[in-house]
Amino acid sequence: MNMTETMRFEGLRGELRQNEPMARYLTWRAGGPAKRFFNPVDLDDLAKFLRQLPPEEPILFVGLGSNLLVREGGWPGTVVLTHRPAKHPSFEDGLIYAEAGVACPKVARFAAMHSLGAAEFLAGIPGTVGGALAMNAGCYGGETWDLVERVVTIDRAGELRSHAKDDFEVGYRRCELKSDASASGGDEWFASAHFKLPEGDTEESREIIKALLKKRIAAQPLELPNAGSVFRNPAEGRPAARLIQFCGLRGFERGGARISEKHANFIVNPKGAASAADIEWLILHVQKVVEDETHVRLIAEVQIVGEAK
DSSP, X not given: OOHHHHHHSOSOOSEEEEEEEGGGTSTTSOOOEEEEEEEOSSHHHHHHHHHHSOTTOOEEEESSOTTEEEOTTBEEEEEEEOOOTTOOOEEETTEEEEETTSBHHHHHHHHHHTTBOSOGGGGGOOSBHHHHHHTTOEEXXXXXXXXXXXXXXXXXXXXXXXXXXXXXXXXXXXXXXXXXXXXXXXXXEEEEEEEOOXXXXXXXXXXXXXXXXXXXXXXXXXTSOOOSOOBOOOSSSSOHHHHHHHTTOTTOEEXXXXXXXXXXXXXXXXXXXXXXXXXXHHHHHHHHHHHHHHSOOOXXXXXXXXXXX
């Protein structure tokens, strides 16, 4: 960090940078820079940082960088990278505790190792606990909020608040804090969660996880840069991938970005040369073609942020 940043922010232990290329942190390997970038060591470090930010500063929390596209013009404020490889789940009061930056597969493996069931599907989610909470991520019949007992959020003032599950409106790929449950009246981001799981069997859970990962590898283009499923599945009718394939878009390209031949609801960046603009153009093109031909409006699951270049 430069001298201005050193003087402005005090007592931080994490990494603080300026104009950090977000392509390094996004699974699409594309995207513009963050004006300011901070990777806190822990929640106390994060709280100190947030207290020193200008109140009007736009903030974007990023975990493993899946399900996210940052336009070439970049993010005009601060990106907080929550993930740290050293972060792991633990036990608290008989519940599994995990900070927002813990990778979801770690929670699945931790639960299996301690003979707890119902969390195996988390092994198939390529993101962190924070992102999974924010979008109620799910796959293979399970959803994140099915497992939640309570959560902790953090606000702009660096204040941590505990919330019960009932404080949130939760649905398919969405989660919103109820207005009467928000003490801050402003932005709150997930800091951690406690998960309550039923008893299970370690070997059975391991076999389920192994089978799910095998299925995922066989069906999804994991060998190429991607951000996971691009569109939500419609409430009724065929899945998004089948609609896209029906419209003849599988393998369609724009610049360095391509609709995967292996799974049509994935956009891949095979050579790492795709721009965020290429990817966004493909997303909009798919929506238009599918709606024109099937009268179904696909809703993007991917979050698109930042400024155009």
